[in-house]
Amino acid sequence: MLNRTLIRLKAVQMLYAYLLTRSEFRLLPPPEKMTRDNKVAYDLYLDFLLMILQLSGFSVQASRRDPLGGLVLNRKINGSKMAKSLAADDNIRDIINLGNSSIALFDNAIPSLYRKIADSEALKEYSKIKSPDITDDIRLWVTIVRTIFAKDQEMIADARKMEDFTQTGYDRAIAMVVDTLNNYNDAKGSLITARKNLEASLAKSYELYFDVFALMVELTHEQERRLQAAKEKYLPTAEDLNPNMRFVNNKFIAALENNEQFVKFMEKDPVNWNGDIYLIRDLLDRIVASEYYKEYMNNPEEPDFAADCELWRHILKNIIVPSDAMADSLEARSVFWNDDLDIMATFVSKTIRQWAVAGNDSPGFLPMYKDSEDAEFGVQLFTDIVNNRELYRSYLDKYINTTQWDPDRLAFMDIVLVCTIISELLTFPQIPIPVTLNEYLDIANRYSTPKSSQFINGIIASVIKELREEGKLMK
Numbered sequence: 001m002l003n004r005t006l007i008r009l010k011a012v013q014m015l016y017a018y019l020l021t022r023s024e025f026r027l028l029p030p031p032e033k034m035t036r037d038n039k040v041a042y043d044l045y046l047d048f049l050l051m052i053l054q055l056s057g058f059s060v061q062a063s064r065r066d067p068l069g070g071l072v073l074n075r076k077i078n079g080s081k082m083a084k085s086l087a088a089d090d091n092i093r094d095i096i097n098l099g100n101s102s103i104a105l106f107d108n109a110i111p112s113l114y115r116k117i118a119d120s121e122a123l124k125e126y127s128k129i130k131s132p133d134i135t136d137d138i139r140l141w142v143t144i145v146r147t148i149f150a151k152d153q154e155m156i157a158d159a160r161k162m163e164d165f166t167q168t169g170y171d172r173a174i175a176m177v178v179d180t181l182n183n184y185n186d187a188k189g190s191l192i193t194a195r196k197n198l199e200a201s202l203a204k205s206y207e208l209y210f211d212v213f214a215l216m217v218e219l220t221h222e223q224e225r226r227l228q229a230a231k232e233k234y235l236p237t238a239e240d241l242n243p244n245m246r247f248v249n250n251k252f253i254a255a256l257e258n259n260e261q262f263v264k265f266m267e268k269d270p271v272n273w274n275g276d277i278y279l280i281r282d283l284l285d286r287i288v289a290s291e292y293y294k295e296y297m298n299n300p301e302e303p304d305f306a307a308d309c310e311l312w313r314h315i316l317k318n319i320i321v322p323s324d325a326m327a328d329s330l331e332a333r334s335v336f337w338n339d340d341l342d343i344m345a346t347f348v349s350k351t352i353r354q355w356a357v358a359g360n361d362s363p364g365f366l367p368m369y370k371d372s373e374d375a376e377f378g379v380q381l382f383t384d385i386v387n388n389r390e391l392y393r394s395y396l397d398k399y400i401n402t403t404q405w406d407p408d409r410l411a412f413m414d415i416v417l418v419c420t421i422i423s424e425l426l427t428f429p430q431i432p433i434p435v436t437l438n439e440y441l442d443i444a445n446r447y448s449t450p451k452s453s454q455f456i457n458g459i460i461a462s463v464i465k466e467l468r469e470e471g472k473l474m475k
Contacts, residue, residue, distance in 0.1 A: 001209065001366035002202055006343050007378040008420075008439050010201045012447075013339075015385055016416050018194035026183050027091050028176055040169025044159060045176040046095060047103045048149060049086065052141055052177075054110070055117065056083035060096050060103060073117060074127060081387075082137035082184065088390055105161050109154040116148050134184075142181050150174045191386060198382055201336040206368045208330075208337055208344045211271045213256055215320070216312055218273040219287065222280050224248045244297050251308040252355065255362050262365070282325040287315055309356035313349050321345045377428075385423045392419035399462040405455060413448040418459050425467065429475055433464065 028045065031038040050060040057078035077083070086092060095101050106113075117123055122143040129136050149155060150171070159170055227248065230240040256262055273280060287293050292314050296303065303311075320326055321341060330337040347366055355362045369375040385392065396418045400407055417440050424436045437460065444452040467473035 001347055002205055002369055002374065003343075004374060004377060005439060005442075006205060006340070007202065007374065008381075009339060009443060010198060010205070010336075011378045011381050012413075012416060012420055012440075012443055014194055014198040014201065015382060015420065016413060017197075018191065018386070019389065019416060020412060026180065027089060028180060036164050037166050037169045037172060040162060040164060040166050041172035041176060043102055043162065044170060044173035045180075047101055047106065048145065048173060048177045049092065049180070050095070050101055050103045051106065051110070051113075051149075052145075053083055053087055053092070054103070055114065056080060058083060058087050060101075073114060074123060076127065076129075076132055077137070077140070080132075080137050082134055082141070084390065085184070102162060106155060106158045109152065109158045112154050113148065113152060116152065117144055120144065120148065122147070138181050138184060142178055145174060145177050145181070149177070195379060195382060198378055202378060203368075204334050204336040205340050205344060207269055207271075208334075208340050209347055209366070210262065210265045210269070211273075212316070212320070212341075212344060212348045213262060214266060214271050215273050215283075216315075217253055217257060218280060219284055220248060220250060220253045221274070222284050223288075226284075246297055246303065247293070247311075250311065251303075251305045252312055252352065253308075255305075255355070259362055259364070276329055279323075279325045279329045283319060283323060286319050286323070290315075290319065292318070305359050306356040309352050313352050316345055316349055316352075380427065381420065381423060384427045385419050388423065389419055392422045395422055395463045395466075396459055399459050401458065410455075411448050411452060414444065414452050414455055417444055417448070417452070417456055421456070421460055422463055425464070425473060433475060 027049075028042075030042055054060045055073050055077070057073075120143075122140055126132060126136060126140045132140075156167075156170065159165055227243045227245070230236060230243065233240065292311070296307075296311050299307075326341065330341060351366055393415065396415065397407070400410075421436060421440050424431060424440075425433065428436075437457075441453045441456065444456055464473060
């Protein structure tokens with residue numbers, strides 16, 4: 001029932017929020033007070049981070065020889081995700097490109113350092129892990145920094161070549177590197193949180209599906225309360241004493257209240273619409289004032305089950321969905337419901353139509369997902385983009401027309417959408433290309449700039465051409 005249109009939208013929203021705030025490697029800023037110890041500590045801090053990159057197989061000394069001579073410390077470490085993320089940091093890239101580091105001081109110590117790490121128990125334990133994740137990478141390098149970098153006499157001897165070297169500065173640099181690595185590990189928690197938020201957002205959408213039905217029930221109960229109050233008022237009229245109960249006795253609402261699946265869902269996830277007095281009164285007033293309601297109530301023929309269903313389909317489409325009060329209420333109830341009502345209303349309407357055809361023998365409700373592939377689609381898409389965002393972004397950087405578009409002024413939503421399209425093209429070969437493009441261009445039209453579709457189309461056309469030429473895209 002949660003179709004891929006909604007799943008794509010939710011995935012893009014979570015990616016946008018996660019990638020916009022993600023800062024995996026938060027390099028420490030230069031100290032405000034540049035004392036001798038602080039200066040030594042910060043210079044060595046940057047050198048040690050570059051040394052981790054060098055030992056992970058990255059070139060960090062522009063136009064200089066590699067002191068490792070191409071040796072690879074460990075195939076799992078070489079080019080690890082942690083190292084790639086560190087290498088992608090803008091500050092680190094600037095330091096490498098501009099040559100603003102003193103890492104060359106350690107050229108003599110690097111080979112010895114390499115051997116000590118290669119023989120360390122920490123690396124031996126790490127090598128036993130079949131598929132190490134980021135947490136394993138962090139644990140390894142924190143141990144290496146604390147037990148080898150901090151105590152290696154050749155490294156300390158090379159560091160003493162620095163002007164104004166202090167042992168306090170050296171020790172402080174070690175602590176700063178450990179803090180940076182551990183903060184990176186904390187960022188992994190934000191990824192887990194983002195993935196859980198995606199799953200929670202999809203679950204809340206399905207909850208809204210049932211809550212719209214619950215709203216219909218509450219509106220019916222409110223009208224019953226109004227009619228009862230009219231009977232008890234001072235000097236009731238004949239109409240007050242003998243009200244038209246057709247709306248209150250609506251057969252669809254009665255079937256809904258007696259449906260076992262609906263009752264169980266409401267017991268598990270109860271929604272308190274009767275606490276939203278303004279919304280209930282506003283919607284009911286609009287319902288009672290509508291011409292469709294008046295025709296329904298004044299129809300001389302007894303309405304059948306299908307007619308009772310059709311009344312609520314009309315109310316849903318023409319009164320509930322367009323209601324500003326409904327939009328305000330949903331926004332206050334859940335941050336995940338801002339864009340859900342239109343889509344969920346279509347599924348509620350479809351369900352009511354199915355009930356109308358089936359009569360009193362109601363067919364039940366739509367499942368949360370059509371199949372297991374749909375159930376896994378959103379998380380797979382989200383995870384793939386997070387894991388491969390540098391690659392997907394490189395396609396965008398490669399094909400952007402800088403005479404027409406300013407790379408520094410691109411809408412971030414457009415960047416997210418380009419990466420998401422490329423991910424879906426490569427990860428889900430069974431989905432036709434036009435389907436993928438149309439879905440995300442619709443999202444771009446709703447959530448980005450007026451020129452976003454043109455920009456995205458141009459980039460993706462070039463990417464598709466390259467992927468096909470390389471045999472990576474066969475559909």
